[in-house]
Amino acid sequence: MVKVVKFGGSSLASAEQFQKVGAIIRADEARKYVVPSAPGKRNAKDTKVTDMLYECYSIAEAGKEFAGKLGKIKDRYDSIIKGLDLELSLDEEFKKIAANFKEHAGVDYAASRGEYLNGIIMANYLGYDFIDAAEVIFFDENGTFLADKTNEVLKKRLEDSECAVIPGFYGAKESGEVHTFSRGGSDITGSIVARAVRATIYENWTDVSGFLVSDPRIIDNPAVIHTITYKELRELSYMGAGVLHEDAIFPVRKEGIPINIRNTNAPQDPGTMIVESTCHQPEYTITGIAGLRDFVAVNVDKDMMNSEV
16 A cells, blocks of 8 residues: 655644654554645745745845745744754755845746755655655746646656655756645655555545534534535535645545545544545435626536537
8 A cells, every 4th residue: 555645834834743744654664655744834924835926936036135034934843843853954055045036046946945845854854765846846948837748757756766755846847947736736746756655545634624514714614525426526616615626636536545634633534535436325416506796607418418519
């Protein structure tokens, strides 16, 4: 059995959260491949590292002094390293980042450093191999994801690595320029890695215990959906249910790999299992409810429609 595990930003926001993640991974030897996000918010008033990087690069791009902003980002990582009692220094990495910011390496490069640096820390903490996503995940020069090339290269690379950390959210164009998926793209990276290693299951760890039947900001204590099909998930994601990036479905669905949404802060909860189809009698007539303001969907249905333009 092989499991690919992806952890979101809130799961890796601090040393304390890293320790929870480490315990989860070590509790199951099948969890061999880890996809980390950048550190998220530690509290409601905090700022995500990715947003800090966007702001810092914007200052650098304008030709203004950005060392102070970059120093605050480094402090976030140093606090995690210190809290985990690791013998690790990111000084050289931050020197490279500063130099590349001065050379205007691009906003995608800037944003990707959050996952890149967290990946280095995670690999060091677990004793796993570190694989830079820019070396194994590819886009063409227009920014279109190259699924087949990525699968071929990543599959071969991971065959030589029993346990590895692959940062989420980014890859590289054929020119070597770093390119990112849209926000939340670490979900996609996890799905791509799961496909490459033909994982038994793709576990996506976040800060909720699975998909809920409705928005908890509107409905008090909505029930968890224990099993949902890819098709149902696609509909809910499209209408604003943001637990999982909707594009993360395709690589694993093609290979018949189920996704399990789990809660880092409540690892005992089974979460939501996302599958191709189910023959189980559903618990509820309605799977879930999601919606967007000022939006309406129109469905057109007709016999033999698929044979017409």
